[in-house]
Amino acid sequence: MTAGQGVRDELYERLRAYEGRAAATAGVGKDLVSEPMIRHWCEAMGDAHPAYAGPGAVAPPTMLQAWTMGGLSGHTDRSGPYDELFGLLDGAGYTSVVATDCEQEYLRPLRPGDRITFDAVIEAVSERKTTKLGTGYFVTTRMDVRAQDEPAGTHRFRILKYRPAKPKPKPRPSPSPNPKREGEGARKGNPLRSRPVVNRDNAGFWEGVAARRLLIQRCTACGTLRFPWLPGCNACGSAGWDTVEASGEGTVFSHVVMHHPPFPAFSENGEGGPYAVALIELTEGVRMVSNVIGVPCDKVRVGMPVRLEFLRADPELVLPVFRGSEG
Numbered sequence: 001m002t003a004g005q006g007v008r009d010e011l012y013e014r015l016r017a018y019e020g021r022a023a024a025t026a027g028v029g030k031d032l033v034s035e036p037m038i039r040h041w042c043e044a045m046g047d048a049h050p051a052y053a054g055p056g057a058v059a060p061p062t063m064l065q066a067w068t069m070g071g072l073s074g075h076t077d078r079s080g081p082y083d084e085l086f087g088l089l090d091g092a093g094y095t096s097v098v099a100t101d102c103e104q105e106y107l108r109p110l111r112p113g114d115r116i117t118f119d120a121v122i123e124a125v126s127e128r129k130t131t132k133l134g135t136g137y138f139v140t141t142r143m144d145v146r147a148q149d150e151p152a153g154t155h156r157f158r159i160l161k162y163r164p165a166k167p168k169p170k171p172r173p174s175p176s177p178n179p180k181r182e183g184e185g186a187r188k189g190n191p192l193r194s195r196p197v198v199n200r201d202n203a204g205f206w207e208g209v210a211a212r213r214l215l216i217q218r219c220t221a222c223g224t225l226r227f228p229w230l231p232g233c234n235a236c237g238s239a240g241w242d243t244v245e246a247s248g249e250g251t252v253f254s255h256v257v258m259h260h261p262p263f264p265a266f267s268e269n270g271e272g273g274p275y276a277v278a279l280i281e282l283t284e285g286v287r288m289v290s291n292v293i294g295v296p297c298d299k300v301r302v303g304m305p306v307r308l309e310f311l312r313a314d315p316e317l318v319l320p321v322f323r324g325s326e327g
């Protein structure tokens with residue numbers, strides 16, 4: 001290495017040379033702007049705005065990027081400097097990537113039948129930055145989208161390509177306060193289940209689980225029970241609520257058996273075999289998604305009576321599950 005390397009970031013110099021270059025060869029949208037794609041997108045987003053349906057409909061502006069995407073098979077014909085830039089970063093150990101933000105500008109409405117073309121420019125590469133995730137470089141790319149060869153909008157997105165920070169050692173988990181009611185989900189050396197997302201809307205539910213109680217929200221204005229936990233009542237809109245504790249009795253309302261992809265943490269034998277995911281109808285009337293245990297997954301049936309148990313899935317996670325019985 002040359003003298004003065006402590007100040008000069010040679011990698012940054014090489015990365016910065018990509019600023020202003022085309023990210024890839026120009027692209028063509030795989031499909032014309034179309035009503036079915038618009039309808040599917042609006043359904044997925046829950047957007048019922050009348051401008052997006054019926055005669056004279058336009059596409060939701062925020063679909064801008066959707067028309068440029070390559071789908072599962074990708075745009076195999078679009079390699080270029082962006083790939084080279086990624087290769088440089090990967091080679092230097094900045095192997096992880098996270099999208100950080102996205103800005104769009106709309107210049108013209110998109111209508112069914114429009115043919116989409118686009119090109120992308122590597123707009124900026126940041127100096128090396130250290131974030132909570134790790135140390136790396138922000139790369140901003142600007143995509144210019146055209147419809148029928150007229151400018152339709154720009155889509156600017158930024159990613160952080162980084163070297164992951166070393167994880168901090170976790171504090172040792174405390175032993176279970178009530179181990180005797182719990183099934184044995186934890187097995188040495190097995191992968192862990194994904195952690196539930198606990199937020200201020202559902203924290204009360206997980207506090208209940210920690211105390212081995214299955215709590216259902218009840219609207220204090222109209223008395224309607226609801227599950228999963230939500231900030232407001234679907235029946236009357238009130239934000240007031242209290243809870244009732246479920247009796248633990250229920251029946252299988254519907255179920256699927258998961259075969260692929262295998263998730264060893266979810267299967268009863270811990271080896272990635274199939275497992276039953278069921279929609280349980282509690283006697284109180286609400287339904288919840290859970291696992292059925294104690295019955296081979298191919299013996300789970302609609303209407304099967306089940307009873308609540310709390311499963312210690314691993315040292316840090318307790319989950320409500322339902323035990324079924326054959327016959």
Ligand code: ZN
Pocket residue numbers: 219220221222223224233234235236237238
């Ligand atoms: Zn209500």
